[in-house]
Amino acid sequence: METFSSVPTVDFARLNDPATKTEELARLRDAIFVVGFLYLTNTGIENDIRRTHDYLPQLFALPTEVKEKCNMIHSPSFLGYTRLGAETTASKTDLREQFDFGTPGMKTWVEEDPFWQRLEGPNQYPDHPGARSLVEEYIAKIDELAQAFVHLVAECLSLPLETFDAFKGNMSRLKFVKYPPSAPNSQGVGPHKDSAGLFTFLSQDDTGGLQVLNKSGEWIDAPPVEGSLVINIQQGFEAITGGICAATTHRVIAPTSRTRYSIPFFLGVRLDLTLEQLKESAAHIVRCIPVSDDKKKRAVDVPSEFLSPLYSCFGEAHLRNRILSHPDVGQRWYPELYAKYSQQNLT
Ligand SMILES: O=C(O)CCC(=O)C(=O)O
Numbered sequence: 001m002e003t004f005s006s007v008p009t010v011d012f013a014r015l016n017d018p019a020t021k022t023e024e025l026a027r028l029r030d031a032i033f034v035v036g037f038l039y040l041t042n043t044g045i046e047n048d049i050r051r052t053h054d055y056l057p058q059l060f061a062l063p064t065e066v067k068e069k070c071n072m073i074h075s076p077s078f079l080g081y082t083r084l085g086a087e088t089t090a091s092k093t094d095l096r097e098q099f100d101f102g103t104p105g106m107k108t109w110v111e112e113d114p115f116w117q118r119l120e121g122p123n124q125y126p127d128h129p130g131a132r133s134l135v136e137e138y139i140a141k142i143d144e145l146a147q148a149f150v151h152l153v154a155e156c157l158s159l160p161l162e163t164f165d166a167f168k169g170n171m172s173r174l175k176f177v178k179y180p181p182s183a184p185n186s187q188g189v190g191p192h193k194d195s196a197g198l199f200t201f202l203s204q205d206d207t208g209g210l211q212v213l214n215k216s217g218e219w220i221d222a223p224p225v226e227g228s229l230v231i232n233i234q235q236g237f238e239a240i241t242g243g244i245c246a247a248t249t250h251r252v253i254a255p256t257s258r259t260r261y262s263i264p265f266f267l268g269v270r271l272d273l274t275l276e277q278l279k280e281s282a283a284h285i286v287r288c289i290p291v292s293d294d295k296k297k298r299a300v301d302v303p304s305e306f307l308s309p310l311y312s313c314f315g316e317a318h319l320r321n322r323i324l325s326h327p328d329v330g331q332r333w334y335p336e337l338y339a340k341y342s343q344q345n346l347t
């Protein structure tokens, strides 16, 4: 299998310029097939990103009681504040503090709705001037970019532009993350694949620490690139493309002498998609993507919670992931599911 030794760069402006589009689509295609990660430059939302980064230090510096008032423990949708040390990845504690937000305007969950539908719910905003409008504006801007990006991905795979539109979820997720200085080689966030949706659009500051696992099992640095977004494939998109476009494992090594801030946006996948429906649509998409049979073969053996027969649909697979990442919230709102999921092994 083809491996990589660095994360490639794709230029959004060149993707949109008829004179350079074909060349840049080929770069995007390579990044999607071989790496699963890329830097997107010239996104046009650089100012929104900068403004949001500038706001983060004061937000995290709010008094503990202000932050705790919007603790995620109050939210069955796993939205809100997570204090340092309350999150687990790969069975180890992550050394980071964060706020989780979702696309605003979700309909209220009622008893008749499927249990996993409760993942889509209202935000808890920290009580601080400008917080709510900043989040809402950022989500609106980056969501628009994400839609355009997904169309370009379809195009680079030689598929009709709107191929993936039907897989889009109602709610995407945005996080503000702070990694405080820690002992050398501490886990900022442990090795994982993103599972909440289709693609992640991450803005990291200039600290560094993000690493991506290549196909020879080596950790490759994804150093900061000014003004860029780091985009990676999530397990939802991997499942939809029958594993041809694979999600890549990554992690963050905690900083030692300064604080690191990052802003990941997770483009949501539709929650009601069942394994049966998925298999049917993935088979169709796999047939339409012009790649060698060799690449298609690895489609079969990709372990993923989205492809596990243990879960009824994408929504349940996503809920399982949230419950295991935030066990305190999981135990409070979904005690039976917590007991069940924490015993199951994904194969
Ligand atoms: O903070 C980062 O740079 C990456 C965070 C990440 O991978 C995640 O939250 O899924």
Ligand SMILES: [Fe+2]
Pocket: 192, 193, 194, 250
């Ligand atoms: Fe991630």
